[in-house]
Amino acid sequence: MVPLDYYLILSAVIFAIGVIGVLVRRNLIVVLMSIELMLNAVNLTFIAFSRYLASMQGQVVVVFVMAVAAAEAVIGLAIVISVFRHRRTLDPQEMQLLKW
Amino acid sequence: MDASVILFYVISVLLVLSSLMVVFLRNVVHCALALVVALFLIAILFVMLHAPMVGVLQVLVYAGAIMVLFLFVIMFLNPTASEPRRKLWWGFGSAAALLLAASLAALLSNGEAPADPVTATETFGSPETLAKSLFTDFVLPFEITSVLLLVAIIGAVVLAKREP
């Protein structure tokens, strides 16, 4: 029987790896993928708790998180496409028109 | 050593490896494929945690549709310029993430021995149980999510349209 802590530590590690991706990578698509990684780490936490507390609520929340993540990935990628059409680059550093 | 604990260790090592590959590889297509592998491994973990329906939804929706969309966009945009890398920022980012991981792990792990998980019934995590919860207790979020998905579809079509 795998203790709950193991799953929680695993999802913390995956979450932190996603955070590295968002902070450091200079390619918008990889940033979006790291966000998906973070969302999956959270899903893992929810499912682990749902198993160890024997409640279905955790799994239902994960279904909603997946749906929202799908919507967010779609909109994010549409934004990336329209930004790329104008700026011809995927580097977040280059998109600083609002900076003063 | 239980078979399930060994399996857990194997899968978690592979999962951490593929997540590191997502973040550290140069080629964007390789990163996307590493993410597909990571999502598939998380789905296996879900099945191990008695959530087969959520696990198969993960493969069907996340690994099978969302990541195909990512690959489409990558192939469509075809970015040729390689991104600049500065060792200082990488070190700083990794240090910050390590700090985050350490503090999360410390907060989340109990000092005492873990209590026995509540014994789950045979139908825990099966499609019937999940559907029953979804359509009775959570029917309002379910309907709102469908409206959200509709909004997302319309928004994506409008955003990605070419200016005439």
Next chain:
Amino acid sequence: MIVDIGIVAVKAFLVLFMVLNLAGILGWIERKGSALIQDRIGANRASVFGFAGMGLINTLIADPLKFLTKEDFVPPEGDKFLHTLAPCMTLFTALVTFAVIPFGDVLVLGERVINLQVANLNIGILYVFAIGSLGVYGIVIGAWASNNKFSLMGAVRGSAQMISYEVAMGLSVIGILMVFGTLELQEIARGQGTLIRDMLPESAGFLRSTVGRLPAWGIFLQPLAFLLFFTAAVAETKRIPFDLPEAESELVAGYHVEYSGGKFLMFFAGEFAEIVTAAGLMTTLFFGGWQVPYLMRDGFHFPWGEAVVLPHLAVTALQVGAFTLKVIFFCWLQILLRWSVPRFRYDQVMRLGWKMLLPLALLNVIVTAIVIIALQ
């Protein structure tokens, strides 16, 4: 414990053996069948001591040998790892789907009851759709790794077509799921053993005496769903009339133009394995799977009262044989379809998938729901 694992291993080996052999034989049926339809002889040059076996020697021995001994190259700018990975993914997803398709009822050996299905998952048919949605990657990665604009075009068309028809395929199956009330394929196959008479209430006397004598196969209960599923499955496997991704006369060979030798053989075998899988799904969902009409576990029970008692092994052999025959029939049907109709244009494919199949599948669900509630 060891015996359990051994039994599962034997079942998996049997299923893989049957699928791969059937894929090989389908290659032969395709060549000779297309030759018959097109009034020519087909492949008959390879022979062993003058015995050409109607082209069997050619397709089963000479062709694979030729493929395996060809030079294996990767395009110069292409991605070497991905180029090798892509055909493996296609073949893997095509073969693994067969794990949940039941090829028989139960086999009772002494006191051990063996369920003739490699893996009895409680999510049943969703596993098939999940693995099917992973099948898109083989094409996308294969074309990307080839560094070839024609491959990329074929792959974009192919993956857009596959994800569109996945939706239609899933929705068309919902009617069957509603009627039989379960996701597990073995239960759906077993549920098709009852007579329609037992599914109707007492008040529908006329229906009970005419239609009620038929076994409750999916094709009788959900004819529209069968047509939709058949169309969507043929589109998923990228066979003519939906073979824009490979369009031999337009894109050379589409997404597998830069493949030769063993990798091309894997793509080829993967495509035929997908045909077998689609045929297996069609029989399990709509044609009773391993059910022989009126055959129960202890023998035949005809609706007009007669009963023939048969030993258990004979029943099992009949059921497995029936399953194999039905799968071969649907494979043959798909091959016949390939050489009979021209291919669709790409916008016609998309329009069919989204504007015709999808609303029809939703309509099927609504009508099925109304009928089920009315009959309760």
